[in-house]
Amino acid sequence: xxxRRALATAARVAxxxxxxxxxxxxxxxxxxxxxxxxxxxxxxxxxxxxxFAPSLLGIFPLIVMFxxxxxxxxxxxxxGTLERLLTMPLAKVEFVLGYALAFGxxxxxxxxxxxxLSFGVYGLHVxxxxxxxxxxxVLNALLGTAxxxxxxxxxxxxxxxxxxxxxxxxxxxxxxxxxxSRDQLPTFLHWLSDVLPMSYAVDATTRVATSAAIxxxxxxxxxxxxxxxxxxxVIGATTLRRRTP
Amino acid sequence: xxxxxxIRVESxxxxxxxxxxxxxxxxxxxxxxxxxxxxxxxxGKTTLMRALLxxxxxxxxxxxxxxxxxGAVALRNRVGYVSQSPAVxxxxxxxxxxRYFASILDVARxxxxxxxADVDLERYARSLVSRLSGGERARVSLAIALLxxxxxxxxxxxxxxxxxxxRRDLWTLFARQASAGTTxxxxxxxxxxxxxxxxxxxLREGQILADLTPAELLERTRTSSYDAAFVALIEGST
Ligand SMILES: Nc1ncnc2c1ncn2[C@@H]1O[C@H](COP(=O)(O)OP(=O)(O)O)[C@@H](O)[C@H]1O
Ligand SMILES: [Mg+2]
Numbered sequence: 066x067x068x069r070r071a072l073a074t075a076a077r078v079a080x081x082x083x084x085x086x087x088x089x090x091x092x093x094x095x096x097x098x099x100x101x102x103x104x105x106x107x108x109x110x111x112x113x114x115x116x117f118a119p120s121l122l123g124i125f126p127l128i129v130m131f132x133x134x135x136x137x138x139x140x141x142x143x144x145g146t147l148e149r150l151l152t153m154p155l156a157k158v159e160f161v162l163g164y165a166l167a168f169g170x171x172x173x174x175x176x177x178x179x180x181x182l183s184f185g186v187y188g189l190h191v192x193x194x195x196x197x198x199x200x201x202x203v204l205n206a207l208l209g210t211a212x213x214x215x216x217x218x219x220x221x222x223x224x225x226x227x228x229x230x231x232x233x234x235x236x237x238x239x240x241x242x243x244x245x246s247r248d249q250l251p252t253f254l255h256w257l258s259d260v261l262p263m264s265y266a267v268d269a270t271t272r273v274a275t276s277a278a279i280x281x282x283x284x285x286x287x288x289x290x291x292x293x294x295x296x297x298x299v300i301g302a303t304t305l306r307r308r309t310p
Numbered sequence: 311x312x313x314x315x316x317i318r319v320e321s322x323x324x325x326x327x328x329x330x331x332x333x334x335x336x337x338x339x340x341x342x343x344x345x346x347x348x349x350x351x352x353x354g355k356t357t358l359m360r361a362l363l364x365x366x367x368x369x370x371x372x373x374x375x376x377x378x379x380x381g382a383v384a385l386r387n388r389v390g391y392v393s394q395s396p397a398v399x400x401x402x403x404x405x406x407x408x409r410y411f412a413s414i415l416d417v418a419r420x421x422x423x424x425x426x427a428d429v430d431l432e433r434y435a436r437s438l439v440s441r442l443s444g445g446e447r448a449r450v451s452l453a454i455a456l457l458x459x460x461x462x463x464x465x466x467x468x469x470x471x472x473x474x475x476x477r478r479d480l481w482t483l484f485a486r487q488a489s490a491g492t493t494x495x496x497x498x499x500x501x502x503x504x505x506x507x508x509x510x511x512x513l514r515e516g517q518i519l520a521d522l523t524p525a526e527l528l529e530r531t532r533t534s535s536y537d538a539a540f541v542a543l544i545e546g547s548t
Contacts, residue, residue: 070414073414074414076410077402080410081399085401144397148397149391149411153411154387308364308365308381309365310327
């Protein structure tokens with residue numbers, strides 16, 4: 066593991082983003098605009114906005130980062146730059162960490178903006194600390210990047226990569242407790258929701274939204290999300306193939 | 311000269327999608343040679359090069375590069391590779407591309423200027439790669455492979471699509487590299503490029519048809535053009 070090569074990769078990904086200001090603007094603004102829209106729709110019903118917004122604060126960045134990362138890695142694969150890098154002294158872990166670092170930084174900016182607007186302008190109120198909501202939002206964005214890195218190995222075309230979003234992310238949204246509270250799900254679906262990362266992210270934000278106490282359960286939920294990020298990054302590194310048939 | 315061999319391939323077989331793409335390929339390349347790998351499209355040139363880099367899963371055979379197993383970690387900054395379609399970042403400038411790969415290879419920054427001059431792209435240093443022509447992009451890809459002056463260069467059709475003057479300049483560059491001790495394996499499907507090489511490997515349908523010098527090729531086939539020589543070889547072998 067060389068920190069220099071991972072950092073150089075992160076800087077390169079960031080430089081690619083800088084040459085594409087429209088993508089940066091979309092990355093930063095889309096979640097903020099969507100939450101603003103939600104706040105507008107629910108104006109006059111602050112309880113409802115306070116109920117949904119904390120979870121969506123994490124889910125929108127996850128979706129955006131998942132898509133961006135999937136497309137970026139698929140591009141590395143099809144352009145041959147990934148193969149070229151793997152003939153050089155770049156370890157797969159360094160490649161994956163480079164991406165996580167670059168998009169993680171964007172995630173922090175995105176999370177800060179959307180949270181700042183939600184709490185400052187859209188009138189969001191939570192019982193616990195707003196910072197914990199921001200933390201979970203950023204972790205969710207990182208999770209999106211990590212999932213994008215590990216799943217993009219399965220996609221061989223852009224069409225497939227784009228469809229991975231409804232295939233892998235939508236079921237998590239349906240099962241994470243926003244639509245129906247998780248303990249009211251049919252038994253099998255409850256089990257399924259127990260092994261999906263978004264369930265823990267939404268559990269964590271719900272806890273912060275409803276109680277000011279930092280409980281063990283909350284810390285565990287956050288730890289599980291961190292664990293999922295780490296595992297997805299490791300899977301992302303192992304699914305990169307140097308040798309092909 | 312067993313120690314000074316840059317490439318040693320023995321009975322290499324590669325199967326892709328259940329088709330034998332390389333069949334019993336064997337050859338040895340001494341260090342410092344400029345070797346041309348010629349053959350029509352689909353003959354297996356790219357597959358062979360990828361096998362030498364350890365990127366291709368092979369069915370059987372031994373491949374030794376600079377005294378090491380193909381694809382070994384120790385080789386990763388000793389071998390430069392140019393893939394057939396330029397592997398460069400279109401959304402970065404030429405300079406940004408070179409600097410990134412230089413930092414991965416841990417190569418000094420002034421080496422970037424050297425390779426840029428070698429491929430004659432200095433005036434495009436600040437251009438976005440996606441705005442360059444195909445030939446210019448190919449030269450960016452070549453420049454990246456030259457970073458750090460690797461001992462072995464594996465170049466997959468580096469001159470295809472370039473104008474004659476540029477092609478001549480690049481072959482001059484390759485010859486200069488070879489006389490400085492670098493080993494070069496350069497592929498092409500344009501038979502006329504044979505004239506530029508010290509030695510030729512003619513590949514057809516995954517098999518080595520001939521392994522000789524350009525002069526020997528013309529002499530053996532009693533032809534004056536390399537295209538005609540290749541046809542004569544095929545007809546003589548069937
Ligand atoms: N990804 C692949 N899967 C299966 N067969 C392939 C693949 N790529 C190339 N081939 C086949 O391998 C043979 C050799 O291809 P290649 O090495 O690219 O030849 P060349 O570089 O000489 O044009 C061709 O018959 C081609 O159809
Ligand atoms: Mg080829």
